[in-house]
Amino acid sequence: xxxxxxxxxxxxxxxxxxxxxxxxxxxxxxxxxxxxxxxxxxxxxxxxxxxxxxxxxxxxxxxxxxxxxxxxxxxxxxxxxxxxxxxxxxxxxxxxxxxxxxxxxxxxxxxxxxxxxxxxxxxxxxxxxxxxxxxxxxxxxxxxxxxxxxxxxxxxxxxxxxxxxxxxxxxxxxxxxxxxxxxxxxxxxxxxxxxxxxxxxxxxxxxxxxxxxxxxxxxxxxxxxxxxxxxxxxxxxxxxxxxxxxxxxxxxxxxxxxxxxxxxxxxxxx
Amino acid sequence: xxxxxxxxxxxxxxxxxxxxxxxxxxxxxxxxxxxxxxxxxxxxxxxxxxxxxxxxxxxxxxxxxxxxxxxxxxxxxxxxxxxxxxxxxxxxxxxxxxxxxxxxxxxxxxxxxxxxxxxxxxxxxxxxxxxxxxxxxxxxxxxxxxxxxxxxxxxxxxxxxxxxxxxxxxxxxxxxxxxxxxxxxxxxxxxxxxxxxxxxxxxxxxxxxxxxxxxxxxxxxxxxxxxxxxxxxxxxxxxxxxxxxxxxxxxxxxxxxxxxxxxxxxxxxxxxxxxxxxxxxxxxxxxxxxxxxxxxxxx
Ligand SMILES: Cc1cc2nc3c(=O)[nH]c(=O)nc-3n(C[C@H](O)[C@H](O)[C@H](O)COP(=O)(O)OP(=O)(O)OC[C@H]3O[C@@H](n4cnc5c(N)ncnc54)[C@H](O)[C@@H]3O)c2cc1C
Ligand SMILES: Nc1ncnc2c1ncn2[C@@H]1O[C@H](COP(=O)(O)O)[C@@H](O)[C@H]1O
Numbered sequence: 001x002x003x004x005x006x007x008x009x010x011x012x013x014x015x016x017x018x019x020x021x022x023x024x025x026x027x028x029x030x031x032x033x034x035x036x037x038x039x040x041x042x043x044x045x046x047x048x049x050x051x052x053x054x055x056x057x058x059x060x061x062x063x064x065x066x067x068x069x070x071x072x073x074x075x076x077x078x079x080x081x082x083x084x085x086x087x088x089x090x091x092x093x094x095x096x097x098x099x100x101x102x103x104x105x106x107x108x109x110x111x112x113x114x115x116x117x118x119x120x121x122x123x124x125x126x127x128x129x130x131x132x133x134x135x136x137x138x139x140x141x142x143x144x145x146x147x148x149x150x151x152x153x154x155x156x157x158x159x160x161x162x163x164x165x166x167x168x169x170x171x172x173x174x175x176x177x178x179x180x181x182x183x184x185x186x187x188x189x190x191x192x193x194x195x196x197x198x199x200x201x202x203x204x205x206x207x208x209x210x211x212x213x214x215x216x217x218x219x220x221x222x223x224x225x226x227x228x229x230x231x232x233x234x235x236x237x238x239x240x241x242x243x244x245x246x247x248x249x250x251x252x253x254x255x256x257x258x259x260x261x262x263x264x265x266x267x268x269x270x
Numbered sequence: 271x272x273x274x275x276x277x278x279x280x281x282x283x284x285x286x287x288x289x290x291x292x293x294x295x296x297x298x299x300x301x302x303x304x305x306x307x308x309x310x311x312x313x314x315x316x317x318x319x320x321x322x323x324x325x326x327x328x329x330x331x332x333x334x335x336x337x338x339x340x341x342x343x344x345x346x347x348x349x350x351x352x353x354x355x356x357x358x359x360x361x362x363x364x365x366x367x368x369x370x371x372x373x374x375x376x377x378x379x380x381x382x383x384x385x386x387x388x389x390x391x392x393x394x395x396x397x398x399x400x401x402x403x404x405x406x407x408x409x410x411x412x413x414x415x416x417x418x419x420x421x422x423x424x425x426x427x428x429x430x431x432x433x434x435x436x437x438x439x440x441x442x443x444x445x446x447x448x449x450x451x452x453x454x455x456x457x458x459x460x461x462x463x464x465x466x467x468x469x470x471x472x473x474x475x476x477x478x479x480x481x482x483x484x485x486x487x488x489x490x491x492x493x494x495x496x497x498x499x500x501x502x503x504x505x506x507x508x509x510x511x512x513x514x515x516x517x518x519x520x521x522x523x524x525x526x527x528x529x530x531x532x533x534x535x536x537x538x539x540x541x542x543x544x545x546x547x548x549x550x551x552x553x554x555x556x557x558x559x560x561x562x563x564x565x566x567x568x569x
Contacts, residue, residue, distance in 0.1 A: 131359040132343060171438045192487070231394075246547070247547045258562065267545075270474075
């Protein structure tokens with residue numbers, strides 16, 4: 001049994017964002033890059049599933065992590081190896097970069113198929129572009145049963161089936177059964193991702209990390225990377241600040257609190 | 271152009287379709303005609319409808335709109351693959367220029383920035399953000415409505431089976447009925463620091479809310495969560511501490527009468543819905559606010 005996990009590297013939520021001179025994206029020269037938050041939960045869930053298999057006396061599934069991105073994503077893959085993944089595949093080829101969820105999904109689907117994964121876990125939505133579409137595209141291309149916003153997973157490797165809890169709006173969940181091979185997009189809150197140990201970090205250096213390119217994946221150059229993207233970004237802007245609201249700024253905490261209370265008294269909400 | 275929708279978000283889908291000024295057809299997907307929801311089935315039924323109905327001008331843009339609900343956002347990308355269309359998720363505005371070029375607006379980086387995007391394909395599948403497009407338009411004439419039926423040649427094999435439904439978390443917190451809510455966001459910093467929000471809530475006689483990361487990290491139980499996957503609230507006063515203002519959070523509270531936000535980032539998107547905003551470290555302002563409100567109460 002082999003479990004694949006797709007991880008995307010994104011700017012840290014707390015980084016200061018600057019719009020690039022082109023106005024079409026963010027200036028990525030001085031950002032702190034991390035694994036997207038849901039993807040850490042997807043990796044943690046894969047580790048938990050593998051540990052549970054082992055505890056049941058089954059063979060431990062092999063965990064393979066995939067990431068598409070420039071050279072910097074190797075750091076994210078090494079981190080995943082330090083957390084306990086066995087192998088990493090970096091979709092590093094220039095021809096694969098600059099795509100959208102459709103283009104990236106095609107390339108990732110080819111990589112996942114090449115590794116013959118029985119189960120693929122991804123995050124529900126990336127913290128940067130956030131189309132929440134890459135996993136659905138991979139599932140569609142591979143013909144895998146798919147569930148988005150997964151909040152619990154139980155694996156029955158003997159029957160090759162999964163029992164999955166999927167989140168719905170307004171505090172309801174749906175319980176589903178899916179057959180393997182399948183793809184699950186994991187929602188944050190399903191688990192609490194572990195931290196890498198020093199031992200894990202040392203071991204990660206020796207674990208295999210393989211590069212994959214467009215030719216090796218046998219994907220059409222016109223359907224991946226920037227050439228395969230279904231849309232282009234014309235401009236990026238800040239949301240309008242304080243749409244008519246009163247802003248209290250640059251004063252002491254005492255003054256800010258007093259001003260706010262005066263406003264709230266006038267609004268008769270106190 | 272084509273609008274597809276039914277159930278929640280139908281109004282937004284229609285309003286977005288009208289913003290594009292096109293000739294709209296509304297497709298209703300209901301379980302009665304289509305059978306129980308499964309992503310592959312719904313994607314296939316829409317693909318069949320759209321491909322078959324496509325005897326129109328082959329150069330004209332074809333826009334398929336769905337509401338960005340947890341159901342349609344699950345299968346819409348699969349429809350885009352089947353139609354070889356562009357896919358654009360959770361749009362909050364749409365325009366069309368004289369040359370017939372369609373343009374959409376969507377939020378990126380957790381709503382901290384907005385992007386204007388243009389499809390590079392003739393066909394585009396887009397999901398419409400719930401709550402965008404200013405809600406309903408009762409004066410509009412009813413569009414032609416097509417009920418989507420089950421495709422004849424769909425495989426009988428179910429890709430996934432629904433075993434049941436259950437409530438996600440325990441009740442016990444009366445957020446929906448609350449007059450005032452103080453919400454702790456990830457900016458409070460940790461489980462020990464949630465007390466700054468809790469103490470302010472007591473001083474204001476308010477209920478305590480939480481953003482999703484606060485709940486995911488176990489700083490507060492799930493029943494405190496406000497947002498699209500938590501409670502939808504509309505109190506008289508909503509005070510957000512260290513909440514950035516993601517779409518999913520705003521969906522749960524933007525109907526509140528007075529919104530106050532305290533955030534150290536002057537560019538935080540929460541300020542675009544706040545009636546009163548304080549740009550400051552919440553750990554400096556909230557305790558002072560608590561002290562002044564307590565003093566005010568006892569005087
Ligand atoms: C399908 C789906 C459903 C979701 N449902 C929900 C939902 O129901 N509810 C929900 O809330 N989210 C939901 N989310 C998550 C959502 O996308 C955001 O990740 C989340 O709302 C962010 O929470 P936050 O604002 O607390 O944290 P962040 O976005 O991390 O923001 C923290 C803020 O605190 C500020 N800050 C930090 N330190 C301080 C300080 N000392 N003083 C003042 N300010 C400070 C920062 O400037 C920042 O703006 C959902 C996501 C998905 C994909
Ligand atoms: N470049 C990428 N490399 C690896 N996984 C990705 C990549 N882009 C998206 N994913 C996966 O798809 C999920 C959803 O991403 P998105 O469609 O961008 O919202 C992410 O949480 C990842 O698990």
